[in-house]
Amino acid sequence: MLKTRILTALVALPLAIAAIVWLPTGGLVTAVAALMLVGAWEWASMMGGDRGQRALFVALVALVISVFWALAGPAFVNGGGALIIGAACxxxxxxxxxxxxxxxxxxxxxGQPGWAMIAGCVVLAAPVAALGYIHHQDQGAWLILVLCFMIWGADTGAYIAGKTWGQRKLIPAVSPGKTLEGAYGGIAAAMAFGALGAFVLDLSALRILGFTVMGTAIALVSIVGDLTISMFKRSAGLKDSGAFFPGHGGVLDRLDSLIAAAPWFVVGLWLLA
Structure with a gap:
């Protein structure tokens, strides 16, 4: 299992970074949308849907993404993009x-299929709009990488701090392994990566401070995203949301933090503007 996890990471991580850096905005949005449709299949599975219901939900999410793409364009820079991003936040x-x-x-x-379906449409369409919007900005690809490193830093910081000092459980009914000490470590790491990323991008001192503060929000919403998918899985009696990434689980297992954090990162950019 460990070997599979390592091999998957060695393949997936360079591909993801290459896509962010070299794909045009429309290409990146298409790739993210494809991943979110896989996530839609997993979401419907966690809702207890059969194959037909899962396919129907995937089609519904695809329709929502398509409508907002038609309204806002592939970069999602107008009110249509803001609407779905705001709803997700x-x-x-x-x-x-x-x-x-x-x-x-x-x-x-x-826990009710109707509410879960509505939430899933918003949750899975918003990252497509958010990452398209970010990628379209000046230094957009690098901003997305800063966001990713903030998320990865938060995850790693939480793991290390939780293993080293973790005592007080965060929300044991949802995820028994997460602790308050781990959350603090994740916040500290995300703040550090936010500041470092802004410095590398040669932003002003005020914006470096803004990215440092943004690290707190990104870490917190990343934790919320992780816990939310855990809540779905616990209710459905599942260990993983799927098996899209061998050794790592499904799209929702691996991208839950990004799905939650991307819309809020856009809000942070709006505030810093």
Whole structure:
């Protein structure tokens, strides 16, 4: 299993970085959209849907992405892109209440197929719009890499801090392994990578400070994204959302933090502008 995980990472990571750096915005958006459609299949699976229901949900998510693409263009730079990005940000704030009151609050909301379907359309369409918007900006490809390193830093920092100092459980009903100490380590690492990324991009001192602060938000929403997919899996009795990445699980297992963080990174860029 470890060998498979390493081999998958050695293939997937360079491909992802190459796509971010060298693909035009439309190409990157197409690649992200394809991954989100795989994620839609997994989302419907966690909802308990059969093959027909999963296919129908994939088609629905594809329709939502297509409509917003038609409204906003492949870079999602106008109001259509802002609408779906804003809706996702609202969702990621609101879902915290469900995590805090799991499983009771879950049963009445995302535990219902209708609500889960609506949330899935927003959650899976928003990263397509967000990454298209970021990629279209000056130094857009490098901004996406900064976002990725903030997320990876948060994940690694949380793991190291949790293993070393973890005592107090974060939300044990959803994810017994996550601790408050791990969350603090993840926040610190994301802040450091945010500052480093802004420095490497030769941004102003004020923007370096802004990216440092943004690291806190990115780390927090990354944790929320991870916990939300864990909440789905725990309710469905699944270990992984899928098997798209051998040794790592599904698209939602690997990209949950990016799916949650990308819309909020756009908000951070708007505020810094």
């Amino acid at each position: 609202v969702f990621w704030v609101g879902v915290v209440a469900l995590l805090a009151r799991f499983p009771k609050a879950w049963t009445a909301t995302l």
